[in-house]
Amino acid sequence: MNIALESLAASKLKQEFQFQLIHSRLYLPKFNHYDASVIVIHAAMSWRKFPALLALKIANWSTPILYQEHHYSREFVRHCVANPSRFKLMLKLGYALVDKVLTVSNPQADWLVDFCQLPESKIARVGQAKELSSFMAVAKIRRHSPLRLAAYGRLTKQKGFDLLIKAIAHFPDTDVTLTIAGDGEEKEALQQLVEHKSQVSFIGEIDDVSTFLSTADAVVIPSRWEPFGLTCMESVAAGKHVILSAIDGLAEQLPNPDERIGFEVIEPLSIKGIIEAIEKVSNESDLGVSESQRLATEQAWENMLQRWRQLLAEYK
Template identity: 40%
Template sequence: MRPQVIHLVDDSKLGGVKLALESQSESSLKQTFDFKICILNLHSWFPRRYSADIICLHAAASWRKLPGLCLLRLANIGTPLLYQEHHYSEYFVKHRVAKSWRFLLMLRLCYRLMTRVLSVSDAQANWMKRERLTSQDKLIVMGQAKDVTPFLMLSAKPIGRPVVLGAYGRFDSQKGFDLLLEAMTQLSPEKVELRLAGGGEELEELETKWANLPHVRFVGEVHDVPQFLSGCDAVVIPSRWEPFGLTCQESLTAGKTIITSGVDGLNEQLEEIESLGLNRTGDLIRLAELTPEKIVEAIDKLIDRAEALLGDNKESNASLGLSRQARQIVAARWPVLLEKWREVLSKHL
């Protein structure tokens, strides 16, 4: 009988987390472990004891949830409780936390309840160490990834006029789409088009505010992300914080030029390619500062590069983006992560 591993989430809207867990549950690991994803209510005073060999928790910690976390721990004494931190990072604290000492104390108390704390990036783990959020023997740098085979299968898109930018994800302040849309007001519709995909609490407000921009298209939720990316020359990821950033992994595997803030876990995804010398100048663009003005500068450089490649030949097959080898390196994060999970889960049986 396979050991049972239960993944607990308390927010079914967490698209990236849900996709990563579903990828894991359907991976080769299912031959060794029996995975189950359950919704958890941390505000309940009647915690459940789970029939599991290992519990993996993926809920965002908070002061309000701390009693629920304590009850969950008490109800499941004897069962390893692994906490994967998808939500918080150095730049989250910078942008969203007024009293950092109080917030960091809450994290220390929550992490103390766990058997292990799993970080999704090196940047996040380094932040945890600097802030002494948990002991080094409890912290495991897992990384993050998903099965990106469909993205790797995409062919390079020939450049056209205008250059097509893509951006996608949940519409909230984290993703920085408001800054990107402000930047688009300063760019010519003849030279660039932006396609924004996704949903969320800020979608209606942004659609209403920027409805008059002729070179911006809100395409709504997309269920076929590789198909969406196949029509884009480049992807913009202007996130204010991003503990890892699965959209970056997907876009890199699709071979797209990236314009990004480079915060938290985003930067190391670019560094992985750069360290091997697999990128050309202009493939990976970090914003010097996360402002509309700097986004405009980055997009202008991208347009200039596209024009230089395209020249006067509208039938050119030239394309922007990464080499096949670079894309394969990014895709290889997935099997590496699976082996890391196999190792960690096996040690806690």
């Protein structure tokens, strides 16, 4: 079950709405009727899932269906889609079966308007967030020597960790170290890039992200695509300096240029771009985002819940 929907169902909204979480892969068509005021789907749209989605629509014809688009974005298409026209057709057919498409960031919503000609009336810009109290509790630390960088997430092409590891090799281990948390299909390939250097360490999946971040000087997010980018929100809430690519939902989380204390943008997203961004951070004596930025990030959870409240109230 998706963490985002689990968090929503466990939030204070449960006092106003009754949630029932059902795990379904949508691979086989099942004409199950659900006794619900509204159905929310959180699964990546695909041709393979289309028959199951059609069956769900037919079996629940009078029930509004909301689809949370958490998977696709403008940069996803650029990096992963060989036939954009066919991909666009798949999205249009899928979205035609739902009443609303819920987006996790404004850049993603804007892309759907441009790419799929999706009308604004079909979109609900609910955004993405999480409860961040454990991250807000992370205390500010003095910069380490060597500089301690952290990166975390699924070890996949999307996250750009291959570029990061190659960039780290440019620095002596007396200047910079990198700890990577997470697991995924690219784990072995990434470990081979490291070879036998102690400068980069892999610690596998972690349960306590805030504790992981507490010992880092900065977090690197070199993602190739990111519909939202929850790692950035978590890192900012923890007060950490953030080195990130300005793409998709990550770009939305960047403050205005004159207010970017604690942010270093990777431009362009390349090995060279990452090296230059790390060099700039290495020259900083005081690292971290501002306290006002941390507080603004903490408020994002309440703001998102309010948008969900307004949306669900339409179907009560």
